[in-house]
Amino acid sequence: MNDHRTPSPRPASRRTCLLTGAAVAAALAAGTFGAVSANATTPTAAAGAPQRTVTAAEAGDRNVHRTSHLTVDAATRAAQAALQAAREDGQRVSVAVVDRAGNTIVVLRGDGAGPQSYASAERKGFTAVSWNAPTSALVKRLETTPNLRDIPGTLFLGGGVPVAAGGAPIAGIGVAGAPSGALDEEYARAGAAALGR
Structure with missing residues (x-):
């Protein structure tokens, strides 16, 4: 009688665990850095104040030129x-x-x-x-x-x-x-x- 059981997977090597952990840490750090970068560009009035984005309209449209077009x-x-x-x-x-x-x-x-x-x-x-x-x-x-x-x-x-x-x-x-x-x-x-x- 043959035993057709699937062999159980081998435990991951120490090197594989280290590489996987490093990749996860890098991904988390990148996400955190991106969030900090995006928020760091908007000045706030005081520390801890809610941050917001400045719109083109608030910039006084000084960087926007509107033109008319014939349809x-x-x-x-x-x-x-x-x-x-x-x-x-x-x-x-x-x-x-x-x-x-x-x-x-x-x-x-x-x-x-x-x-x-x-x-x-x-x-x-x-x-x-x-x-x-x-x-x-x-x-x-x-x-x-x-x-x-x-x-x-x-x-x-x-x-x-x-x-x-x-x-x-x-x-x-x-x-x-x-x-x-x-x-x-x-x-x-x-x-x-x-x-x-």
């Missing part, structure tokens, strides 16, 4: 209005709406618009928002400061208008593809006007 829905509405104005004139254009940092929110490439119009519309929108001025007005600045055209991502041709909120630029609308910058800008203005409706 995707508003940007799409503006782009569609600009594209519609161009269609009514029989023009094939692309329309881009970019945010304050020049990031594209939406681009609509109209049926039959030239391949260059897509990038040109984005660059016009970026130029308009960067200087908070229509690109047609900025073209005149090139006469006295021709190196402006060397700034990456810009395009100093008519067709870009800024969108502002609270006196600060928040977006730019660029249109490209019509036979003149004046027409492109007229369509961009139609897009900006749609935001006021």
Whole structure:
């Protein structure tokens, strides 16, 4: 008859007990240190007083800058209005709406618009928002400061208008593809006007 009993585990060696104890002690010390560190950063009025965290609002918002942003829905509405104005004139254009940092929110490439119009519309929108001025007005600045055209991502041709909120630029609308910058800008203005409706 065979005995199929499971052998009882061996007692842990002294070395294993020491290593396990050291690991547990280190974990407890780290937790205690973290709690002490977190609490030590908040000054208290008196020893033993309850500690609390200072919020950004209490810091007077001196380290916080708030900005306004055009929503995707508003940007799409503006782009569609600009594209519609161009269609009514029989023009094939692309329309881009970019945010304050020049990031594209939406681009609509109209049926039959030239391949260059897509990038040109984005660059016009970026130029308009960067200087908070229509690109047609900025073209005149090139006469006295021709190196402006060397700034990456810009395009100093008519067709870009800024969108502002609270006196600060928040977006730019660029249109490209019509036979003149004046027409492109007229369509961009139609897009900006749609935001006021």
